[in-house]
C-alpha cells in the first residue's frame with residue numbers, strides 16, 4: 315500500500331442497498347433477489363461497525379495523538395494496540411486511521427491525487443497524516459524502513475543508515491502524524507539483531523516525536539513480546555487492549571448486550587423483519603457460544619447471517635440461520651481459550 319492507494323481507500327464508503335419492506339423482500343422476483351443479495355453483500359462487507367469497545371480504543375488513540383502533537387519536541391508516548399487474534403484490532407485501527415486522515419486533509423488543497431502543503435516557501439509536498447504498514451514476517455530494520463519509504467513513494471536504495479535517514483526525512487516532509495505498524499508481533503526481536511530492531515523503533519519514535527508524530531504498534535498479544543521488557547520502551551508504552559468479551563458476571567452480560575445492540579443497529583437497514591433486541595435479547599447467549607466474545611468473529615458471523623436472511627427472504631436473523639452460517643476453524647473447534655499468540 316502507498317499514499318495514493320490509502321487516500322483512495324479512505325474516500326470510499328460503500329453504497330447502502332435500497333431499504334425494502336418485509337413484503338417487498340418476500341415478493342422480489344428471483345432475478346431481483348439475486349441483485350439485492352449482491353448489493354447487501356457488498357455493503358455489509360465494506361461496513362465498519364462501531365461498538366463501545368472500538369469507540370473506546372479510537373478515543374484513546376485520538377487523545378494520545380493529539381497530546382503528542384502538542385507537547386514539546388522529544389520522545390512521545392507509544393501506543394500499542396494489543397489483544398487476541400480476531401479481536402478486531404486491525405479493523406478498529408484502520409477505521410481510526412481513515413477518520414483521522416479525512417479530518418486532517420479535509421481543508422487542504424489538492425494537486426493531482428493527493429492533499430498538499432508547503433514545507434518551505436515555494437516548495438510543495440504531499441500530505442500523508444498516516445503511514446500504514448503491514449509488517450512482513452521476521453522484518454528487520456531495513457525492511458521496516460523500506461516499507462515506510464515505499465508507502466511514502468520514495469525510492470528505496472542505499473545503506474540501512476541512509477534508508478533510515480530518508481524515511482525520517484520523508485515523514486517530516488509529508489507531515490506524518492501517525493506511523494501505524496500492524497502485525498508487530500512479526501518483528502524479529504528474538505534472534506541476533508533483535509535488540510537492534512527495538513532500538514530502531516525507539517529511534518523512529520524519537521524522530522517522529524520531533525515532528526509531533528505518534529508511533530502506534532498493533533499486534534497480537536504484544537504483552538508477551540520483547541516490547542514491554544525494554545525499559546526505555548516500557549516507560550513510554552501505553553497498552554490499549556482489544557479483548558474478547560466475557561459473559562461471566564452481570565456487568566459482563568450488560569456490556570455484551572451493548573455490543574450486540576451496536577451490531578444490530580448497524581445492520582438493521584438490510585433486515586426488514588428484525589425487531590429491536592433481535593441480537594441483544596433473543597440471541598445473546600447463542601452468539602457468545604458461537605463466537606467466544608470475539609468482535610471479529612461476531613461481526614463476521616452476523617454479517618453472513620444477514621446475507622442468509624436476505625437470500626432466504628426471511629428478513630431477520632433466526633437461531634436456525636446462525637447455526638447454519640459458516641464459522642472460522644477456531645470457532646468450530648472451540649479453540650477460543652487455548653490461544654496464546
Ligand SMILES: Nc1ncnc2c1ncn2[C@@H]1O[C@H](COP(=O)(O)OP(=O)(O)O)[C@@H](O)[C@H]1O
Pocket residue numbers: 361362363364365368397398399400401402403404405406609610611613614
Ligand atoms: N468493528 C468491526 N466492524 C466490521 N468488521 C469487523 C470489525 N471488527 C472486526 N471485523 C472483521 O473481523 C475480522 C477480524 O478482525 P481483525 O481486525 O482483522 O482482527 P485482529 O487484527 O485483531 O486479528 C476482519 O476481517 C474484519 O472484517
Ligand SMILES: [Mg+2]
Pocket residue numbers: 403404405496497
Ligand atoms: Mg490484525
